[in-house]
Amino acid sequence: MAVANLSDLTNLNPSTLQAYRASVLHFTADPAQHADAYAWHADGLLVVADGRVLMVGDYLQLATQLKASLSTELEIHDYRGKIIMPGFIDTHVHYPQTDMIASPSPGLLPWLEKYTFPTERKFSDPSHASDVAHFFIDELLRCGTTTAMVYCTVNPTSVDAFFNESEKRDLRMVAGKVLMDRNCPAFLQDTAEGGVRESEELLKKWHGRGRQMYAITPRFAPTSSNAQMQLTGELARAYPDAFLQTHVAENTDEVAWVKSLYPDARSYLDVYDKYGMLRPRSMYAHCIWLDDGDRQRMAETGSAISICPTSNLFLGSGLFDFERADALQVPLSLATDVGGGTSFSMLQTMNEAYKVARMGNCFLPALRMFYLATLGAARSMRLEDTIGNFAAGNEADFIVLDPKATPLLARRSMRTESLEELLFALALLGDDRTIAATYAAGKLVHRREYPSDI
Structure with missing residues (x-):
């Protein structure tokens, strides 16, 4: 069961919950048509239950509320320094x-x-x-x-x-x-x-x-x-x-x-x-x-x-x-x-x-390109109520992007001054190495092996 507010957490088995901390980005509209077409949480939290998005928002606010609402402590997967967005x-x-x-x-x-x-x-x-x-x-x-x-x-x-x-x-x-x-x-x-x-x-x-x-x-x-x-x-x-x-x-x-x-x-x-x-x-x-x-x-x-x-x-x-x-x-x-x-x-x-x-x-713009590869594609397919963003109830297909995946990308990312510049660097300098992890229906289906892991 996917819910949009914390009051419904009592209906969920805490063991089915998963939480992921990182910067979080997803789109709500086409950036070419709307100024407020996306949600960006520099320190964000994505919460998943039974393969679907439960909630997403700022880490401090959600973590505090989750701690007060759950009878057991929720394990949080820490991807700080990286970006979580829809697959x-x-x-x-x-x-x-x-x-x-x-x-x-x-x-x-x-x-x-x-x-x-x-x-x-x-x-x-x-x-x-x-x-x-x-x-x-x-x-x-x-x-x-x-x-x-x-x-x-x-x-x-x-x-x-x-x-x-x-x-x-x-x-x-x-x-x-x-x-x-x-x-x-x-x-x-x-x-x-x-x-x-x-x-x-x-x-x-x-x-x-x-x-x-x-x-x-x-x-x-x-x-x-x-x-x-x-x-x-x-x-x-x-x-x-x-x-x-x-x-x-x-x-x-x-x-x-x-x-x-x-x-x-x-x-x-x-x-x-x-x-x-x-x-x-x-x-x-x-x-x-x-x-x-x-x-x-x-x-x-x-x-x-x-x-x-x-x-x-x-x-x-x-x-x-x-x-x-x-x-x-x-x-x-x-x-x-x-x-x-x-x-x-x-x-x-x-x-x-x-x-x-x-x-x-x-x-x-980079924001438009990332929209076209996520929510824009879902809308084109008439699947925007299923995939493409982090609306509550959508399937939890998401990826973790690493702005430091290569030396050049890391150097450029450190010098970006806006979200648009950061995304532009990812689009122009990124490739498969930029994908640190891929999740489908809330399950890890790919994790990049870094040199230290081999």
């Missing part, structure tokens, strides 16, 4: 592409042909899929990512392998079988009816099972026939609580290809709209080559954008337009897009996002 949320990532990260290519489409499709072929083997899923989730947790929207392959075995691994660790994850019935190698091709039928079977098996959630996953419009797109849209309407994820307008060659395949559509995004795929809990990766009509339509339908700066730069796809997306009030979040993206770290993703924004004459 990162990566809204677009491909777990089967883990082993092909950093593969050279002149662009998106040849990269798919040379590396992606041959790599994904291996996931018909359950043992291979399980091995990659295990490593992939280890990497997420090592980088402080506690929730991700994950692409599997066309093989149902890849979906089962991923969810089995996530379920073992009691993580809040979203994943789905890729749908592709054309313009791909025969060894990865499903059928319009068969692919959607398998997707529905997997959805029924995994969506809402513990902390697992399912995403209907057409890879992108060029690899699904009209029939498959139609059936996918029908599946999305039949299960509005499930997620939908796909790619749109990543690369100019891709946009031209879609135009040739769907000549009657107003735009690439309009293809998905015609099949009823724009709706809440739909996540569209990239969205570089959209116009304001597309952005307006996304805002109207509650569809969200997943910004993938590292992969966009790596593949030379283009620069995301933060200014126009914000002007049309489209829900936004950040994503690594491994293996087109070159790092599992959301901190390194923020680093690249900042530079992409500057190249578009837009300034992206």
Whole structure:
């Protein structure tokens, strides 16, 4: 039972309580729209009960009240000198592409042909899929990512392998079988009816099972026939609580290809709209080559954008337009897009996002970047009442960041004069080493081994 005030502590078993002392940060709104969009406790306390947030606030005040309210002394985990915040949320990532990260290519489409499709072929083997899923989730947790929207392959075995691994660790994850019935190698091709039928079977098996959630996953419009797109849209309407994820307008060659395949559509995004795929809990990766009509339509339908700066730069796809997306009030979040993206770290993703924004004459403050990687992502997914901040009752997924993780970061952090400067240093200089610990549902699932620990 999660409570918001100390008077309800009498209903809790003290042995289920855990408390963590550090500087504590979480968001309550978008810093781009509200001046008081976050809560910062320089000396804070996060209290967790049964895997959920019980309360958060200033250490001295809460510790005194807890001591007076509890019959036994509460053990407090001491992370002073570090920062506790909600776990990162990566809204677009491909777990089967883990082993092909950093593969050279002149662009998106040849990269798919040379590396992606041959790599994904291996996931018909359950043992291979399980091995990659295990490593992939280890990497997420090592980088402080506690929730991700994950692409599997066309093989149902890849979906089962991923969810089995996530379920073992009691993580809040979203994943789905890729749908592709054309313009791909025969060894990865499903059928319009068969692919959607398998997707529905997997959805029924995994969506809402513990902390697992399912995403209907057409890879992108060029690899699904009209029939498959139609059936996918029908599946999305039949299960509005499930997620939908796909790619749109990543690369100019891709946009031209879609135009040739769907000549009657107003735009690439309009293809998905015609099949009823724009709706809440739909996540569209990239969205570089959209116009304001597309952005307006996304805002109207509650569809969200997943910004993938590292992969966009790596593949030379283009620069995301933060200014126009914000002007049309489209829900936004950040994503690594491994293996087109070159790092599992959301901190390194923020680093690249900042530079992409500057190249578009837009300034992206650190507070906004951390919002987009936590509460902003949760809102985009319609999960803000479950993850993304420390509201009482939310699931206790959180991370501990170490501003002294490297000599350079420590030196810069000592000289910061505001929270914005400190967060900016973490975003621009941080990486997986900055994550001292990761917790999921209140349990420690990763702890960094420092040299003295080895």
